Amino acid sequence: MRLDTGAHPILGRPGADHVVVDLFDYTCHRCRELHEQLSVARARYGDRLAVVVLPMPMNSECNPFITDNHPDHRMACHYAKLAMAVWRLTPPKFEEFHHWLLDPEELPEWREAVSKAAELVGGREVLVGEFTGEAVRRELRSHSFLYRSAGSGVIPKLLIDNAVLVGGARDADELCGILEKRLGIRPKAGP
Secondary structure (H helix, E strand, C coil): CCCCHHHCCEECCCCCCEEEEEEECCCCHHHHHHHHHHHHHHHHHHHHEEEEEEECCCCCCCCCCCCCCCHHHCCHHHHHHHHHHHHHHCHHHHHHHHHHHHCCCCCCCHHHHHHHHHHHHCCHHHHHHHHCCHHHHHHHHHHHHHHHHCCCCCCCEEEECCEEEECCCCCHHHHHHHHHHHHCCCCCCCC
């Protein structure tokens, strides 16, 4: 399966030499760990590595391939829709919002997240229109079908070339080793 890097949220340069795809859930602790590891990898490889980030909520409200809703993912669809609304309304602000949601150890409270998103897109009215719109629902549905194609089950899933890393890596060094082996990518030169 091929994805148009310009048609999805991406961290890094859409024309990067190497692009991986992160299927994740903002309410998933293990996904937060992979996010941190990917941040280290992006710093290590510079503009040669980009990450397409596809929020893929682990909740049946917006993911038809989830059959057992875990309480930890009760708000998964809401956070994913919020992030996708930010991306659709102001793509240059998406990376800031994505990091704001995933960088802290714990997911920010819902009200804080809505306020931050509204600030980035130019107000609550604009945000609500996109958040509740069909385009965001369609996007999340397409992410769910990719999740199913990647084997469903455990997340995060990192699509690397023609392989799927399920559940992430132990640490950033292991992830970088996997990327170097699978992609042939090398660290950027010096400072």
